Amino acid sequence: MKVTLKDIARESGYSITTVSHALSGYGDVNENTRQHIIAIAERLGYQPNLAARHLRSKQTKTIGMVIPLTTYYSDPFFMELLSGVGRQAAEYGYDLLLSAQQPGEEELSAYRRIVASSRIDGVVVARVQRDDPRITFLKEARHPFVVFGRSNANDYPYIDVDGRAGIRQIVLHLARLGHRRIAFILSPPQLAFTTLRYEGYCQGLDEAGLSLRDDYVVEGDLTRASGHAAALRLLALPEPPTAIVACNDSMAIGAMLAIQERKLVVGRDVAVAGFDDIPAAANASPPLTTVRQPIYDIGRQALDMLIRVIRNEPVENLHVLLVPELIVRASSGGMI
Amino acid sequence: MKVTLKDIARESGYSITTVSHALSGYGDVNENTRQHIIAIAERLGYQPNLAARHLRSKQTKTIGMVIPLTTYYSDPFFMELLSGVGRQAAEYGYDLLLSAQQPGEEELSAYRRIVASSRIDGVVVARVQRDDPRITFLKEARHPFVVFGRSNANDYPYIDVDGRAGIRQIVLHLARLGHRRIAFILSPPQLAFTTLRYEGYCQGLDEAGLSLRDDYVVEGDLTRASGHAAALRLLALPEPPTAIVACNDSMAIGAMLAIQERKLVVGRDVAVAGFDDIPAAANASPPLTTVRQPIYDIGRQALDMLIRVIRNEPVENLHVLLVPELIVRASSGGMI
DNA sequence: ATTGACATCCAAAACGTTTTGGATTATTGT
């Protein structure tokens, strides 16, 4: 049976109030009394009932994250982000509450449920959409949150990597290697970074003096399988591209597998590049050229920012935009 | 301001009790009254306060997992397991409470904290140790839990893959390819599966008519870096092994990197094999031979079992031991 | 007319903490 303040009060001869004050560090308890009560609490193995505590004090020491349900295996982006957030939460003595939901209405319901029910003190939001309803809800609910990413409005705390600049760098890198036919695999258009990265693709082409071809822009859904399918479509064109850039590493890796299935050599026949620098990028065959966003570290920084927002402490910079870093690996190939 | 039953009671003209009964589906509320109350609750955006509900009903609809703090990036094993557990929890309308802790006493404290404070309904335990103090605590606390793995006692619900049989299969596979000098990279000895997999290694050698060499058994800590270091030590022996088997895929991948750094060819010069079949195994360069344990699916099965244990429903089989499946890939090489 | 069963509603207790607003005693200053 769980030990309560009442049990300690009975055992110690003091009231529940005195016991609570002794264990909580109030200044109005005699030191000898306090030590006496602490010894009894430790002996009985007392742990405060957090539901009772949360009900009365309205704090949960819990951070919420709603992550998308995956089909077979985990989305490496979310797992990396989760690791960073989880690690930093531990530094502050916070736990993570995870809710896995189908994207869309079920995800929004989960936000309503765990926020409105005072289950968590703050939220980390990722994979921002244009006019993201989650962000709309959190602002209306005036609930502390921090976003990994940014969108059209941006009147909220966020950390992001400059995707536009990153993709632009990749396109220029491939152009410098002599590529003239550079294709692009888009993420879903409702995701905010799709626009940013697409703009980077257009800017890169423009600066390289290359024209934008509609048939070279194909949509995926961030999964490896969709990158695979997109690459097959690109390779089937009458004048297929000599380089493929994808909005994320998973689709880029899928594209590489498709290229290899067509008995082509990644790098030599078709150069490939992605975005994120998930661990699988370095381990891919061949290793993938990408733009590095330090997802784990961003997770940690997002959590730091969120704790400050929760505590109503001043935050030096509520809008952090990190400079992307181009990581050139074998999948770029050489000069053509 | 959060909407409570009191607000709905005031608005509807019924008591808090009637409102609670109407929203909770009690049979003693007139149907017209119920619909009237539900309409008001939806209009006001009511969400029950879960701290209050948990305090009174002593149920949280939350599963707990304590995961080890990682250094830089996520442990692929735990992330895969987390995905499986999280997905299945969502099917039952449960959330996951994660606490990231340093292994050892801090981890045990986290178990005490989240279990004794009635924060969760059940726990999934992984990476079982010999005489695992977490399992001892959970049994004493009579708190529902399920284990991915097994240990010496095993008087608790578990799901495991037969590691002994799996490693034995790998050793026989390598022996059949002509290998006579097969080394083994151990996981930490306090982990329960270390003994089982080591026994499989010994059995495989024995059945192949090969003798056990002490210098061919080196210890790692499940990380890629430790596999890398272990492989360097093995390669530096006067008579280095022609095959290296590791207790998990991460160490095996680390071993492959070390082999490649020594300008040797994995498969041709040194065969390598691991255990787990994490996604990186298939994507490694070369793709890694391994024993497949379907971590994601086990996560889902573990959660199914746990929900039944929580609900005091009968479980067909409280001890599930899955047959391992050898996945032969390029890292085995050919006949030598 | 009376009694028993049923439907539909409700007040207060309970859960286990924290907070509020004290009471009582001892000490210090005038």
Added chain:
DNA sequence: ACAATAATCCAAAACGTTTTGGATGTCAAT
């Protein structure tokens, strides 16, 4: 001696649900 202050303790309220144990009115059987 008395008043003011400080130290140390405590009862009850509060938080927001669910549960317990009813009250009241209606209907059917006798």
